[in-house]
Amino acid sequence: MSETLLEVEDLHVHFETATRRVDAVRGVSFRMGREKLGIVGESGSGKSVTGRAIIGQVPAPGIVTAGRLVFDGIDLPGLGKRARRALTGRRIGMIMQDPKFSLNPVMTVGSQIAEAYQVHARSSGSEARARTLEMLRTVRIREPERVFDLYPHEVSGGMGQRVMIAMMLIPEPDLLIADEPTSALDVTVQTQVLAIIDDLVTQRGMGLIFISHDLNLVGSFCDRVLVMYGGRVMETCRADELDRARHPYTRGLLAALPRIEAPPGDLPVLNRDPAWLA
């Protein structure tokens, strides 16, 4: 691992309502450099909330506390609200799961990307347009001039996700957080979108946090994997050694996964041990 880009220590997030308290993240710690870090876990494991806590976008009534939350030497919670938003907007990008819900339906995709650029770069309209077209080409959209003027409902899911990626990358962030970026896409399109993210992260030397429920995908795409369960990190391992994971939770998840090579028959069912969360 190269120099530390992000350091998270003892991160807690809880949601409190009149009737109950939900602890979504309970003491997560990790540090990462400019690498591809996967966070894998089932629904409710706290993986998405961890991603949102880093960019300061945990929805109300969520409360975030952390021992340390340091991005490139900057103490994030120590910044004021405005300063933090300015910093994370420019230097940390986040791609959400479904482009259908993340894009503004009444703006053309080109003007949305250009807006993302202008907010952070204070450029002229024509420069923003030129940069946007270049960015659309970077995410391998073939006719950028035509796509620029399309509305989100006029593009396919795979193209919508590329537009999201273009929008997040145009301010040239140092860290990209991708929350299930391909799970709304068909498998063949998924491979293409991943290849684009892969190339961009490698070429620009960005850090990537890749949040997913798909063990196969994380194991084959990332450098390192964090396995989360019940708001905690169960284990951390190299992605190419995921199939030799030691924690019983990780092993249980891997065993429960149907595989084409395996003969048909009952799949082992995961038995959850309360001691994992003790």
Next chain:
Amino acid sequence: MTEAAIAVNELSVRFGLATAVDNVSFSVASGESFGLVGESGSGKTTVLRVLAGLIGHWTGRAQVGGHALGAKRPKALARVVQLVFQDPYASLHPLHTVDRVLSEVATIHGLANAQKRIVGTLQAVGLGPEFRFRFPHQLSGGQRQRVAIARALILEPSILLLDEPTSALDVSVQAEILNLLRRLRAERGLTLLLVSHNLAVVANLCDRVAVMRLGRLVEQADVERLRTSTPEHAYTRQLLAASRGYDRAAAEIEEQASPA
């Protein structure tokens, strides 16, 4: 082979100008478990909806459990074939208890000993009597899908159509539902038609698989052959590679093969 449980001949379905299903033919033997694989828009769900009698305007011939399908859906068809939907968060009425969901079916079809059947069917899908008077929000995703399967099974159909029955569920829960379906198939001699985008799920449960793309059926194969050899059609090979995870080299090939 005994008489086919499902036989589809030159089935086409059009929605306006779009052709969702284009001249599709296949048959499923009684007791067989058959998978229909494809991506969104490939027409796989539309085929399922025709077989369940939910779409009337189609051309070709289709036969399910000895009933030739027509434009109208006879009530007796429900006793033969039942459909389980993808998302148990959407397919159960949020204000109806499990008991009401199941007894409604019993009332419509005038089933005798509805009470006994409800308890028995819940037991068959692995839910104890304590679940009978719960609302959907008091159930986990896996338990909801069990209720959805119970609703289909209470009429004791011989054919179960499954539309992505595990894609809304976590892997550990998916394993439980797949195991349940395998057991029910063995116990009741069910014929299963499973629609999924996930080749690994299909391989776990099915004997044979058909691959659909853009409304057409591009390849049919024994699952056993998928395990041991390379599929004939390039698209099937793509699906197979994608199911194994990310492969940078595969992405290159795809880009050359298919315009995005």
